[in-house]
Amino acid sequence: MAEKDPWDFSEFGAPRAGQSAESDLTTSDSGRDGGTGAGRSVRAADSGFDALSDLGTAHGPATGALAVAGPPLTLLGISAAAAVIGLLLAALLGALPALAVIGWVLAGPFAIGVLALYTTADTRRRAQPIYVAPNWLIAGYYACLAVCLVGVIVSAIRIALWVGRW
Template identity: 35%
Template sequence: MSDNGRPFDFGQFGGASAPGNAPSPAGASGSANPFGAVGADGADRNVYGGSTPAGFGTGMAVGGGHYDGGSAPLRPTNAPVVWLYAAVAASIIAMLVALLLGSTAAFAIGAWILAGPIAIALVAVFSIQDTRARTAALYSSSGFVSWLYRGAIVLSLIAVVISALKIADWVGRI
């Protein structure tokens, strides 16, 4: 392998060569195309069946579509607080049911299910959606979201304890 005085010239492998050297033509013998063969029009034919223009950074076929470098408009993304509001509402409803109707076993168990698995599942959905939203280029979150998150968990815990005490009271009277 001859370096022609340029130790970092990898032009012989199909990429762009160093300044001063003529670039190797696409499809010329000796150039390695990592995506497949070169078509008659000079575009690379990749292994996915699409084509990429001969040149770096101009675009590439991705899963049947064409990536053009970010033509999608950027939109700000907010935290999906609707899930937290639903968890807070479920916890408050469960507390009210447990306190007012908790002497009946069915209502006490229903309040426990609403405050425990359902409210915590709603908080979990918020966490998943919020993590996805944070991957957006423009994510906006205010300070009250973290307090609402904490409040939803604390309210759920309080509602679970109240309904569990009502269930224990019902079991103790049997």
């Protein structure tokens, strides 16, 4: 009997033309049955999955057009506007305690909260296949954060001066 090629793995691959996906293979267990060559029937199953099948295609497995994602500039604008309004209220009209507190809330919790929403939405959008952001975005983000910080400090000083006069 002819020896089987040890490098022939054809029984483990996809079925060839004219061969069904599930076929009966006969193997010889010459070592186990005393060299009689009696074969046993083995049922081979092929899932049909080919991990390298999409390598040759230019478009890949995805269908449809890709959308271009960008940063949520509206949220950044709302945060910057709230910080500027809070700073102006505290700096110009902060002698009135109610306006100093309103300025602190606008420049602090509100503006920083909206900036946190911006960061969350921007992170989600950066995970998209195509993301395009303007060059000034990082500078705008840090400028908004700086205005928030200055607004909180100015309004906190105004509130402290008002409480100190009590």
